[in-house]
Amino acid sequence: MKLEKSNLIVTRSYKEVYQCEDSIVKVFAKSHPKSAVFNEALNTVRVEETGLAIPKLKEVTQIDGKWALVIEHKDGKTLEEMMKVDPANIEKYMSDFVDMQLAIQEKQAPMLNDLKEKLARQINSLTVLDATRRYELRTRLESMPKHTKICHGDYNPSNVIVGKNGKMTVVDWAHVTQGNASADAAMTYLLFALKSQENADLYLNLFCKKSDTPKQYVQQWLPIVAAAQLEKDNELEKDFLMKWIDVMDYQ
Structure with a gap:
């Protein structure tokens, strides 16, 4: 498979993502663990098998000596783009966004x-x-209920594609796990709060209302998931995440 720089749509420290006709091609750096590539492929297939309408994995291959995943491409705009150009309808978009997350979390x-x-x-x-x-965080984590719902792990509007017919498709399942839905909601809250506290609060209010979950319960997960995000070693996010970890001191 020949990739052109003109088809490059995303660049990260460990991967490049290309759009080629009806496929998305993720090409990982040679330093990226082979096990992580195959784990992402396996996770994607496991989510496919639940019946959720996600972009299907087509192929695991090598391109110029680098491991790559070839995934079905879904036409449309990201929900993030739609929220930016049509802020007057943010509540409707956010409501649909939460409904999709809850539909995912119903699956196992x-x-x-x-x-x-x-x-x-x-x-x-x-x-x-x-x-x-670290001990305080692990102790809190161990005390939290263990569930087995599908948790996307990076659920945010940039990972939701809206087709011309209005149908939403969730992409990028690299971080998916099974666990507590409120932990996944806490992660989404933090991802919103990095950019807009107003949108983060709107999201959390809708999630808790629609799922009949106490807001305090989701908030108990915030120091835990904030600490986990520190593993990415992103200097731009470090101070923000440390503030959420410090919330433990007065909870």
Whole structure:
């Protein structure tokens, strides 16, 4: 498969993403673990098998000596784009966004990795937090109920494609696990709060209302998922995430 730079749509430190006709091609850096590539492929297929209408995995291959995933391309605009150009309808878009997340969380895929185990590994790996703070976070995590709902792990409007017929498709299942829906909601809240506290609050209010979940319960997950996000070592997000971890001091 020959890729042209003109088809490049996303660049990250560990991957490049191309759009080629009816496919999205993720090409990973040679330094990216082979196991992580195959894990993403396997996770995508496991979500496919639940019946959720997601872009299907077509192929795992190598391009110029780099591992790559070829995934079905879905035409449309991202929900993030639509929210930006039509802010007057933000509440409707957000309501649809939450409905889609709840539909995903109704599904189960028993072979997916466990979310609590993943969060524990991420917290244990942190060097920016001292042993006492890591222990406090792990203790809180262990006390939280263990569920088995599908959790996208990076559920935000940039990962929701809206087709011309209005149908929404959720993409990028690299971080999917099975676990507690409120932990996934806490992650989405943080992703919104990085850009807009107003949108974050609107999202959380709608999620809690539609799922009949106490807001305080989602908020209990915030220091945990904020700490897990520190693993990405993104300097632009570090101060923001540390503030949410510090919320533990007065909860």
